[in-house]
Amino acid sequence: MKRVRIETILAYLILTLGAATMVLPFLWMVSTSLKSLSEVFVFPPTFFGERIVWQNYLRISERYPFGQFFLNSIKISAVVVFFQVFTSSMAGFAFARLKFPGRESLFALYLATLMVPFHVTLVPTFVLMRFFGWIDTHYSLILPSLVTAFGTFLMRQFFLTIPVELEEAARIDGCTPFGIYARIFLPLSKPALATLAIFTFMGTWNDYIRPLVFINSISKMTVPLGLASMQGSYSTDWPVLMAGTVISLAPVLIAFLLAQEFFVQGITLTGLKG
Amino acid sequence: MRWERLKYSDKFWAAILLAPNFIGFLVFILFPMIASFFLSFTEWDLLTDIKWIGFGNYQELASDETFWKVLWNTLYYTLGTVPPGIILSLILAVALNQPIRGVKTYRALYFLPVISSSVAVAVVWQWLYNPEFGLLNYILSLFGIEGPLWLTSTTWAMPAVIITSIWKNLGFNMLLFLAGLQGIPDTYYEAAEIDGANGFAKFRYITLPLLSPTTFFVVVMSIISSFQAFDLVHVMTQGGPARSTSVLVHYLYQNAFQYFRMGYASAIAYVLFFLVFIVTMIQLKRHDTWVVY
Numbered sequence: 001m002k003r004v005r006i007e008t009i010l011a012y013l014i015l016t017l018g019a020a021t022m023v024l025p026f027l028w029m030v031s032t033s034l035k036s037l038s039e040v041f042v043f044p045p046t047f048f049g050e051r052i053v054w055q056n057y058l059r060i061s062e063r064y065p066f067g068q069f070f071l072n073s074i075k076i077s078a079v080v081v082f083f084q085v086f087t088s089s090m091a092g093f094a095f096a097r098l099k100f101p102g103r104e105s106l107f108a109l110y111l112a113t114l115m116v117p118f119h120v121t122l123v124p125t126f127v128l129m130r131f132f133g134w135i136d137t138h139y140s141l142i143l144p145s146l147v148t149a150f151g152t153f154l155m156r157q158f159f160l161t162i163p164v165e166l167e168e169a170a171r172i173d174g175c176t177p178f179g180i181y182a183r184i185f186l187p188l189s190k191p192a193l194a195t196l197a198i199f200t201f202m203g204t205w206n207d208y209i210r211p212l213v214f215i216n217s218i219s220k221m222t223v224p225l226g227l228a229s230m231q232g233s234y235s236t237d238w239p240v241l242m243a244g245t246v247i248s249l250a251p252v253l254i255a256f257l258l259a260q261e262f263f264v265q266g267i268t269l270t271g272l273k274g
Numbered sequence: 275m276r277w278e279r280l281k282y283s284d285k286f287w288a289a290i291l292l293a294p295n296f297i298g299f300l301v302f303i304l305f306p307m308i309a310s311f312f313l314s315f316t317e318w319d320l321l322t323d324i325k326w327i328g329f330g331n332y333q334e335l336a337s338d339e340t341f342w343k344v345l346w347n348t349l350y351y352t353l354g355t356v357p358p359g360i361i362l363s364l365i366l367a368v369a370l371n372q373p374i375r376g377v378k379t380y381r382a383l384y385f386l387p388v389i390s391s392s393v394a395v396a397v398v399w400q401w402l403y404n405p406e407f408g409l410l411n412y413i414l415s416l417f418g419i420e421g422p423l424w425l426t427s428t429t430w431a432m433p434a435v436i437i438t439s440i441w442k443n444l445g446f447n448m449l450l451f452l453a454g455l456q457g458i459p460d461t462y463y464e465a466a467e468i469d470g471a472n473g474f475a476k477f478r479y480i481t482l483p484l485l486s487p488t489t490f491f492v493v494v495m496s497i498i499s500s501f502q503a504f505d506l507v508h509v510m511t512q513g514g515p516a517r518s519t520s521v522l523v524h525y526l527y528q529n530a531f532q533y534f535r536m537g538y539a540s541a542i543a544y545v546l547f548f549l550v551f552i553v554t555m556i557q558l559k560r561h562d563t564w565v566v567y
Binding site: 088 | 281282283284285287288289290291292294295296297298299301302303304305306307309310313320362365366368369370372373374378380381382383384385386387389390391392393394397398399400401402404406407409412441444445449473498501502504505508509523526527530531536539540543544546547550551554
């Protein structure tokens with residue numbers, strides 16, 4: 001009995017130490033964002049400044065349109081998530097449940113591209129976007145992300161687990177293949193669809209390299225790119241920089257804390273299956 | 275009447291349902307991958323005509339000292355992030371799998387860095403690493419250690435980026451391990467206890483072997499993603515100082531979008547693909563020998 005308790009105490013100790021390491025940078029970020037510039041440069045550092053300087057938050061919005069960054073990020077993520085769920089579930093259904101010539105070889109081609117790192121496509125996609133005149137527009141961030149082999153694969157794998165009897169019964173009752181997809185498979189796959197949606201949202205919202213390559217004007221930047229460009233011009237004004245970081249993180253962190261189960265399940269499922 | 279027959283046809287609906295996906299796949303996935311391969315045999319600055327130079331880019335890579343440095347840095351980054359990241363996340367997962375309270379709270383806290391954007395993480399850690407006023411060197415000074423210059427030191431910049439990367443991904447790997455641990459039936463542990471196994475023996479002879487599929491998966495995924503590191507490096511150090519943190523994708527980015535050498539960048543992209551391909555092949559081949567049950 002006694003040994004079990006030592007293990008439990010050890011577990012608490014390790015977890016608390018680790019959790020403190022996880023949280024401390026965030027607390028330090030908030031603390032710095034509320035200090036005056038002079039108080040940031042004192043030694044030893046203090047956790048709370050003498051007074052709370054909310055003005056840091058006002059000063060960022062003077063020069064950096066964070067509201068606009070958020071609107072851009074929300075717009076891009078919403079469109080990408082919607083279409084990816086849409087295209088992935090339709091194609092996933094076709095691959096999992098419809099019989100057509102060349103199905104296996106086409107799916108093998110999709111699978112093969114999963115091995116190729118995304119960065120391999122970066123240069124040709126840039127050339128393509130330049131050709132269409134979409135550099136520095138949101139088209140360049142939205143269009144190349146509407147379809148992924150990963151999403152298609154994920155939905156196919158999920159649809160394969162739905163019992164074939166359901167489909168057969170529907171077919172006997174005169175349901176068309178599209179009806180089976182829309183009225184039976186889609187309603188049954190809410191967890192998988194939510195998983196894909198969360199995963200896609202996280203990837204699109206936090207994406208850095210694509211906006212960096214495709215977007216130049218400040219008014220079209222996404223939240224991460226806006227923050228990175230702010231870092232360039234406020235390189236030593238840490239309170240303002242931290243205020244910007246807090247603003248950039250707050251919505252996602254709040255959404256996460258409110259819907260933790262959703263996020264965690266989504267990410268582990270995709271992680272394990274991918 | 276044709277519609278009556280058509281609407282029950284699998285082939286017809288397969289074509290309709292696949293079409294939007296397949297067009298996107300063709301234009302934005304398959305075409306760029308193939309185009310990249312051909313571009314890697316050319317010289318092109320986007321302005322003048324494309325010039326076919328055969329294996330010229332690959333020959334240049336072979337004698338490009340910067341490229342070898344960048345390749346070495348990528349390896350350094352991989353060796354620095356993967357083994358410690360795996361060990362730490364495994365320890366945390368085992369701890370979280372004990373009968374304790376507040377599992378959800380712990381899990382949430384460990385997950386905060388995972389869902390944060392890497393840009394935000396990079397900016398915060400830049401401040402933590404500030405040699406004079408940063409929190410990290412202050413904490414080290416409490417233990418009588420004089421902290422290094424971190425991001426401005428050629429020796430310490432890479433370890434600094436590595437630490438940040440481990441910190442960011444710990445929660446994700448922990449969660450994958452936790453899912454694996456929860457898949458091990460309690461009966462094995464109970465049987466081992468009856469046979470008198472202690473805590474370490476249970477870990478060594480039950481947990482580790484039964485967890486091996488998860489471990490294998492996490493190792494492979496971590497290696498592949500560390501080959502593709504970019505965000506943290508680009509925001510924290512821009513590859514510096516003196517290229518000490520420049521990794522493959524960073525060099526690819528510079529060649530394509532700063533030096534406008536599209537062909538050379540494509541050749542680097544294919545080297546990256548080749549590395550990822552090798553790891554994937556090892557995964558497919560070695561799965562049976564690594565996974566021990």
